[in-house]
Amino acid sequence: MNSKTEHIKEPLFHITKRDQMIWYKQWIIRTIAILAALVVSGIVIMVLTKYNPLKVYAEMFKGSFGSSRKTWILLQNLAMLLCISLAVTPAFKMKFWNLGAEGQVLVGGLASAACMFYFKDSLPNAVLILIMLVGSIAAGIIWGVIPALFKAKWNTNESLFTLMMNYIAIQLVSFFIMVWVPSGSSVMGVINQSSEAGWLPIVFDQKYFLNILIVALLTAAMFVYLKYSKQGYEISVVGESQNTARYIGIDVKKVIIRTMVISGGVCGLAGFLLVSGTNHTISKELAGGMGFTAIMVSWLAKFNPVLMVITSFLIVFLQRGAGEIATAFRLNESVADILTGIILFFIIGCEFFINYKINFKKHKEVK
Amino acid sequence: MxxxxxxxxxxxxxxxxxxxxxxxxxxxxxxxxxxxxxxxxxxxxxxxxxxxxxxxxxxxxxxxxxxxxxxxxxxxxxxxxxxxxxxxxxxxxxxxxxxxxxxxxxxxxxxxxxxxxxxxxxxxxxxxxxxxxxxxxxxxxxxxxxxxxxxxxxxxxxxxxxxxxxxxxxxxxxxxxxxxxxxxxxxxxxxxxxxxxxxxxxxxxxxxxxxxxxxxxxxxxxxxxxxxxxxxxxxxGKKISLNIERNEPENTEKRLEIKNINCINREGVKLLDNISFIAQSGEILGIAGIAGSGQRELLEAIAGLQKLDSGEILYYNPKTGEIDNLVGKTPLQIRDLGVRLSFVPEDRLGMGLVGNMDIVDNMMLRSYRKGKTAFLERKEPKDLADTIIDRLKVVTPSTATPVRRLSGGNVQKVLVGREIAAAPTVLMAAYPVRGLDINSSYAIYNLLNEQKANGVAVIFVGEDLDVLIELCDKILVIGAGKITGIVDGRTATKEEIGLLMTKTDKIGGAENE
Known part of the structure; x- marks a missing residue:
């Protein structure tokens, strides 16, 4: 053992954990990450499409803010994504991985559509809308509570359970569209086109204004609920440690079920807003993957409802911009997806540099 | 060389x-x-x-x-x-x-x-x-x-x-x-x-x-x-005396009586095997034993966290004179009975406290239900946090620091401080000085002694036999879920307790030795 003669080198670098970084430094790193993402995306754009990246970026921006109509659409998309993100947040804070927002939104929307289809003009509009609202929320709650009950009673895995509930919801929607559309087409047209029964009223001349307002109020309410209410506190305790919750006498099962009632209920509300306020129809793509994107929005904002406004804006902005450049430059949609991917990669990846430090090799040769 | x-x-x-x-x-x-x-x-x-x-x-x-x-x-x-x-x-x-x-x-x-x-x-x-x-x-x-x-x-x-x-x-x-x-x-x-x-x-x-x-x-x-x-x-870094003071118990009366409790887990192993003892007010009752001999289950059973198969846990209420059986009750029901039971669990950050929450929110764990509204009242917990930081000399940047960032000793002071602030009549502490430095350990011993002087029935689960012998009035030795002996803290020796600790080892399972 003494005759070890091989040349041993120090490792090139090693990683150590940082202390909490000051907030402005964190934002400097995040800004650098976004700039770096833009540069890398620019290079990719040039290599793949030979277009001037600055032009492409300008077009992206136009996609979101090019006209007042586009801005309203952006705000509407933002509101819906934010609404679903708010819905999954209490569950996530409780470490209940609700991957079923997609399905909970769908059944919510389905309930609204069903009310619109069956009651048509037989009820005053205000009453109809109220019934739709209640029905949607109830449907969302049912879809959310089923996995919660199983989790509380038999400790089933909620991720799989909620995920699979999504497919049931999709099939359910397909089934009802088949029942409702006599032609056998799998696409449902606008419901109550002429009477506009069950449509959310247009306020201030803006179709989406009411949607946005409701979600704004919901954001504030969710923020207060999570931070200042006793129930919100219980959610945090259960999420952090079920043992501690038991120790101080919190009924963990009750909290799980109650929180999923809220989560599912808000998803149902989102379904209502999408059907009654936005699309006036139902399709399998009602939630359009937002149930999953919402998970990212919620995590990126570290479960803070106010920060979620920013993170959902970021995602919607990227999606809108990506769609715009795809049409403007006649690019394949995939190019837009690649750009979105690059930017998200940098934004999420920079968190590593906020939490860890890389120590490079010292300038000392070991003999 | x-x-x-x-x-x-x-x-x-x-x-x-x-x-x-x-x-x-x-x-x-x-x-x-x-x-x-x-x-x-x-x-x-x-x-x-x-x-x-x-x-x-x-x-x-x-x-x-x-x-x-x-x-x-x-x-x-x-x-x-x-x-x-x-x-x-x-x-x-x-x-x-x-x-x-x-x-x-x-x-x-x-x-x-x-x-x-x-x-x-x-x-x-x-x-x-x-x-x-x-x-x-x-x-x-x-x-x-x-x-x-x-x-x-x-x-x-x-x-x-x-x-x-x-x-x-x-x-x-x-x-x-x-x-x-x-x-x-x-x-x-x-x-x-x-x-x-x-x-x-x-x-x-x-x-x-x-x-x-x-x-x-x-x-x-x-x-x-x-x-x-x-x-x-x-x-x-400085001279300290290594003696723990021990005063004679005063005004002792029956506070908690454990009667033949049994607890069997799913595999049929007896976690608690016919355990009976009495904890008196104004006394420190030590519990010694090899780790995992049923100490945790015993304390959790008293706190209403562990289901029992049989037996009684009787609480003698000093105010009303009533006797309540705590078996089968949830922690909340026990508190509603007026039983002032404080519990410093072994797993501080996983059970007694929430690591990611700040000191104020951790103070609230016991008291957040207070008040009629649906909203939290953070003023009282904040005051309590300030008092504890001040009185127990907790080293922390502020009351808004997550407790997981504090050192082990300070975490324990926050936990013990909160439990004592509830003015308990029974205080249970499981390994309260584990991982603590000498100064913090002595601070905790002093707190336990203070509680004893206040007429609290203190139950102390420890691992350092020297400390148990110095601190406790009575020491209950537990082995494989059974009581193997109850000795007087003033006369017992380490060897005697050590023998009692391993006594059931031979009965309990292995053919070792």
Missing amino acids: ENAAIELKNITKRFGKVVANNNVSLSVQKGEILSLLGENGSGKTTLMNMISGIYFPDEGSIFIDGKEVVIRSPKDAFKYKIGMIHQHFKLVDVFSAAQNIILGYEDGESYNIKKVEEKVKEICDKYGFDINPKKKIYEMSVSEKQTVEILKVLYRGANILILDEPTAVLTPQETVKLFAILKKMKEDGKAIIIITHKLHEVLAISDKVTVLRKGEFIATVNTKDTNESELTEMMV
Whole structure:
């Protein structure tokens, strides 16, 4: 053992954990990450499409803010994504991985559509809308509570359970569209086109204004609920440690079920807003993957409802911009997806540099 | 002079802003036992982890047999014949001792368990281990598992052995046996480093002592030239008296009566086996026993967290004079009965507190339900947090600091402070000084004594028998879920308690010894 003669080198670098970084430094790193993402995306754009990246970026921006109509659409998309993100947040804070927002939104929307289809003009509009609202929320709650009950009673895995509930919801929607559309087409047209029964009223001349307002109020309410209410506190305790919750006498099962009632209920509300306020129809793509994107929005904002406004804006902005450049430059949609991917990669990846430090090799040769 | 078996020179390791080791040097010769002494958080384990390849030092160098080496991974450490026996065993439960020993070992030979068993036997005979290589880990006692860990590194030919707090889990008798083995290894020319904070063990076993304090290297002294009080002073940085005061209990009356409680788990193992005792007000009742003998279940049963199969837990209410049976009640129901029961659980951050929440929110855990509105009232908890920080000298940047960022001692002060603030009539504390430095430990003992003087029935589950004997009025010894004896704290000896602790070991399961 003494005759070890091989040349041993120090490792090139090693990683150590940082202390909490000051907030402005964190934002400097995040800004650098976004700039770096833009540069890398620019290079990719040039290599793949030979277009001037600055032009492409300008077009992206136009996609979101090019006209007042586009801005309203952006705000509407933002509101819906934010609404679903708010819905999954209490569950996530409780470490209940609700991957079923997609399905909970769908059944919510389905309930609204069903009310619109069956009651048509037989009820005053205000009453109809109220019934739709209640029905949607109830449907969302049912879809959310089923996995919660199983989790509380038999400790089933909620991720799989909620995920699979999504497919049931999709099939359910397909089934009802088949029942409702006599032609056998799998696409449902606008419901109550002429009477506009069950449509959310247009306020201030803006179709989406009411949607946005409701979600704004919901954001504030969710923020207060999570931070200042006793129930919100219980959610945090259960999420952090079920043992501690038991120790101080919190009924963990009750909290799980109650929180999923809220989560599912808000998803149902989102379904209502999408059907009654936005699309006036139902399709399998009602939630359009937002149930999953919402998970990212919620995590990126570290479960803070106010920060979620920013993170959902970021995602919607990227999606809108990506769609715009795809049409403007006649690019394949995939190019837009690649750009979105690059930017998200940098934004999420920079968190590593906020939490860890890389120590490079010292300038000392070991003999 | 002969080259040291291992020598560390000016090692520094930082974690963020925290300096875990600052400019630490030490050396061990072949055939020498070095004690690495220091309080919890003084950087002993960090230092040893750098030798065993888990961490990489920021500065400084390591020499083996006089040659500078770089240890980047546990594999490198193994190459230099360094073996570490961790505090928490890393064994596969369903494998036999021999299988665990050979696991992951590449010696170029084909797998032959017979040969391994023979070689293990050889090592056992050489150093005086007493173990059956065919025995499965889950059938073993803690001390046997430790033996397997030691055999594992010896089998791989380790010449430098590091033992991290090896006696923490052992009874006094087992400790004596371990020390005899260590001495044999020393005679065989092994270099041994033993990490500990128990002074009498340092004096009993080692040749040299290196003292660390808050990551700083303090001194290396020869064991024969030093004594307990000098070492304490080096360790703590100032002179402190090591006596715990114990006043005679006053105005004792029955507060809690446990009657024949039984608890059987799913596998049919009796976690609590017909336990009966009485806890009196104004008295500290100690509970001694090997870790995992039912202490946790017992306290959790009293707190309403553990379902019982039979038996009664009677609470004598000092205000109303009523007697309530607590069995089958939830913690909330127990509180609604007017039972003022405080509980400092063993798992502080996993049960008593929420690590990611700040001090104020942790204060609220017990009291957040107060008030009629649906909203939280943070003013009272904030005041309580300020009071506790002030009175118990909790070191924290502010009340808004997440408790997981506090040191172990401060975490415990926050928890004990909160539990005492509830003005309990029964206070249960499980291993309240585990991982605490000497000053914090004494602060906790004083708090318990204060509660005793206030007429609280204190139940104290401890692991350090010296402390139990000094602090408690009565000591209940528990083994494998059974009470094996109740002794008077003023007259009991360590050996007596140690024997009681292992008494059921023979009845309870293994055919060891």
